[in-house]
Amino acid sequence: MxxxxxxxxxxLFILIFSLGFLTCFLFVFKHIEKNETEKINxxxxxxxxxxxxxxxxxxxxxxxxxHKVKVAILDSGIDKEHKDxxxxxxxxxxxxxxxxxxxxxxxxxxxIAGIIAAEDxxxxxxxxxxxxxxxxxKVLNSKGKGSLDNLVKAIEWCVDNNIQVINLSFxxxxxxxxxxxxxxxxxxxGIIVIAAAGNNYGGDVDYPAAYEKVLSINAVDRNNKIAxxxxxxxxxxxxxxxxxxxxxxSNGYETESGTSLAAAHVTGIVSxxxxxxxxxxxxxxxxxxxxxKRVLSKLSIDLGKEGKDEIYGEGFLSFK
Numbered sequence: 001m002x003x004x005x006x007x008x009x010x011x012l013f014i015l016i017f018s019l020g021f022l023t024c025f026l027f028v029f030k031h032i033e034k035n036e037t038e039k040i041n042x043x044x045x046x047x048x049x050x051x052x053x054x055x056x057x058x059x060x061x062x063x064x065x066x067h068k069v070k071v072a073i074l075d076s077g078i079d080k081e082h083k084d085x086x087x088x089x090x091x092x093x094x095x096x097x098x099x100x101x102x103x104x105x106x107x108x109x110x111x112i113a114g115i116i117a118a119e120d121x122x123x124x125x126x127x128x129x130x131x132x133x134x135x136x137x138k139v140l141n142s143k144g145k146g147s148l149d150n151l152v153k154a155i156e157w158c159v160d161n162n163i164q165v166i167n168l169s170f171x172x173x174x175x176x177x178x179x180x181x182x183x184x185x186x187x188x189x190g191i192i193v194i195a196a197a198g199n200n201y202g203g204d205v206d207y208p209a210a211y212e213k214v215l216s217i218n219a220v221d222r223n224n225k226i227a228x229x230x231x232x233x234x235x236x237x238x239x240x241x242x243x244x245x246x247x248x249x250s251n252g253y254e255t256e257s258g259t260s261l262a263a264a265h266v267t268g269i270v271s272x273x274x275x276x277x278x279x280x281x282x283x284x285x286x287x288x289x290x291x292x293k294r295v296l297s298k299l300s301i302d303l304g305k306e307g308k309d310e311i312y313g314e315g316f317l318s319f320k
Contacts, residue, residue: 003139003146005076005108005170008199008229008257042124042253049125050222051115051240051265056319057128057272061120065275070133071116071267072163074154075109075170077102077138082110083251084124085134088117091161092136095153096146102138107249109136111256112169114247115264116271125245125253128268131275135163140170148176155182159189164274167267168195168214169260171206179208187213190288192274194267196259200231210234213289215270215296218313219262224303226311230259235313236293237300239265269296269317 040047052058070090080089080103092102104110117134118127137154140146158166166186172179186193194215198206209216216234219227219241227242241262248254273280273295280295282288300315308314 003148003151003170003172005106005140005144005260006199008201008227040253044123046121046123047125047245049115049245051244052126052128054222054240055128055265055269055317057268059319060272060276061130063276063279065131065272065277065279067275067277068131068133069129069165069271069274070135070163071165071167071271072135072137072158073109073112073116073167074137074139074151074158075112075167076106076140076144077104077109078113078134078136079104079107079110079247079249080136082114082247082249084118084121084247085110085113086119088113088119088132088134089136090133092138093154093157094138095150095157096138096141102136104138104249105142106140106144108140108144108169108260109138110249111246112167112260112264115244115261116167116268118247125247128265129271129275132268132271135161148172148178152178152182155186158191159186163191165267165270166191166193167264168193168208169263171196171198171209173204173206175207175210180211183208183211183214187289192270192289192292194263194270196263197233197235198231199229199258199260201229203231205231205233205235215266215293216313217259217263217266218311219257219259220303220312220316224316226304227257227259229257230311232310235310237266237296237313238262238303238316239269241265266317269299269319272319
């Protein structure tokens with residue numbers, strides 16, 4: 001079984017001449033939107049991405065919760081030398097080659113790490129939960145692909161190393177008993193697992209997002225409209241996933257879209273909740289999954305059909 005990152009593709013075609021002007025307008029508008037990040041000199045200016053603003057993450061930054069939260073990003077590795085991530089990576093694991101570190105050759109894991117925990121400083125981007133302790137777990141190779149065996153080893157490593165939150169911003173199209181067993185083990189050990197629903201254009205939700213106790217995240221734009229690449233089915237919540245400013249390799253900054261980025265936003269939200277357990281009524285006497293899910297439900301803003309639905313889940317997450 002081969003794992004891989006699925007990126008959304010633009011599916012716009014000019015069908016008839018009468019739509020030419022509209023198509024041109026949409027293209028120009030989208031081009032401006034996607035290049036807002038590139039206009040900023042991130043060497044001297046810090047940008048607070050629109051998603052971070054929209055979920056009101058800054059409302060919890062001043063409290064600086066007393067609890068440290070360990071988040072493992074199972075992905076392509078992380079660029080530990082990126083100036084917005086220096087000192088953020090507290091540990092790493094590379095089941096692909098145990099003799100090597102978890103350096104990122106693709107950039108995907110670095111983007112996820114930045115959304116979650118980019119440093120709050122005077123330059124670059126700022127993440128949702130800058131105080132999060134990040135663990136880089138490399139399960140995708142230089143081509144963005146990986147094996148089920150290594151993914152399972154990575155999940156087991158998280159259990160053995162007391163990780164509290166796992167971010168999985170990729171998925172499989174089919175259920176695999178080996179993966180399901182590993183996820184069950186992680187959830188039963190008290191790990192919150194957050195996964196991208198998948199860039200499947202209205203198709204089915206990927207695994208492990210489709211599993212019962214995995215938080216499945218769909219992508220919306222800044223107007224709370226579902227992204228055209230989002231799937232339908234077992235969706236728990238929605239988060240920013242269109243035209244998202246991200247960190248890229250070699251101290252770069254880009255703009256990308258995908259449910260993988262939406263999942264990272266929710267991982268940041270969960271990290272803030274766990275950092276501020278007293279504020280959100282989190283205690284050690286109850287199942288941590290149900291406690292966090294209950295808090296997220298209270299934070300959600302209903303979208304689409306009334307109540308939970310197969311597109312937006314319980315709705316858009318934001319600290320009120």
